[in-house]
Amino acid sequence: LAKTTQPISMDSYEGQEVNITCSHNNIATNDYITWYQQFPSQGPRFIIQGYKTKVTNEVASLFIPADRKSSTLSLPRVSLSDTAVYYCLVGDGTGGNKLVFGAGTILRVKS
Amino acid sequence: NAGVTQTPKFRVLKTGQSMTLLCAQDMNHEYMYWYRQDPGMGLRLIHYSVGEGTTAKGEVPDGYNVSRLKKQNFLLGLESAAPSQTSVYFCASRETGNRQYFGPGTRLTVL
Numbered sequence: 001l002a003k004t005t006q007p008i009s010m011d012s013y014e015g016q017e018v019n020i021t022c023s024h025n026n027i028a029t030n031d032y033i034t035w036y037q038q039f040p041s042q043g044p045r046f047i048i049q050g051y052k053t054k055v056t057n058e059v060a061s062l063f064i065p066a067d068r069k070s071s072t073l074s075l076p077r078v079s080l081s082d083t084a085v086y087y088c089l090v091g092d093g094t095g096g097n098k099l100v101f102g103a104g105t106i107l108r109v110k111s
Numbered sequence: 112n113a114g115v116t117q118t119p120k121f122r123v124l125k126t127g128q129s130m131t132l133l134c135a136q137d138m139n140h141e142y143m144y145w146y147r148q149d150p151g152m153g154l155r156l157i158h159y160s161v162g163e164g165t166t167a168k169g170e171v172p173d174g175y176n177v178s179r180l181k182k183q184n185f186l187l188g189l190e191s192a193a194p195s196q197t198s199v200y201f202c203a204s205r206e207t208g209n210r211q212y213f214g215p216g217t218r219l220t221v222l
């Protein structure tokens with residue numbers, strides 16, 4: 001399996017930019033990298049997805065270096081409502097469909 | 112368009128009882144997944160399906176069975192519930208790429 005490694009937790013303050021890095025050394029050639037956000041008592045919610053270089057949408061940016069062995073989720077100007085668990089997800093290393101989540105990163109945003 | 116729905120939302124079982132959790136999606140997705148999430152932990156993949164009539168084992172399949180008789184439904188069965196199966200169960204469906212859509216979850220307590 002393409003195991004992912006993320007920091008267990010991060011703290012930030014409102015208005016700051018937050019960068020969460022995920023390591024995925026065994027990512028397969030055709031795997032996408034996907035990030036999810038999860039609030040307590042809810043299912044994960046899709047944030048952003050990418051394959052290489054940089055992807056940006058209305059809520060986040062995703063930076064992927066050329067070797068694709070890591071990725072960084074960037075949240076601009078976080079607010080208290082961004083306090084959540086963030087997961088990065090890649091395929092199972094074979095280009096298949098066995099999507100396994102890592103432990104996730106608990107982001108705490110303080111005022 | 113309801114997305115992914117799960118039935119029931121809550122359930123309490125006694126050890127040894129059986130039950131079936133239903134997941135339904137109206138997005139015509141081929142891929143569907145069952146995860147469990149224990150308190151304070153990440154999601155663990157139980158079983159998944161790549162299409163109608165197919166199922167495959169995930170990380171923690173023991174004690175569970177699944178069926179995908181119709182494309183829109185993915186059933187998770189517990190034949191003989193155990194306290195270790197107390198958890199929140201999330202179902203997800205997927206389009207191309209890794210983007211998954213999650214249901215609201217089923218909270219199961221086994222006494």
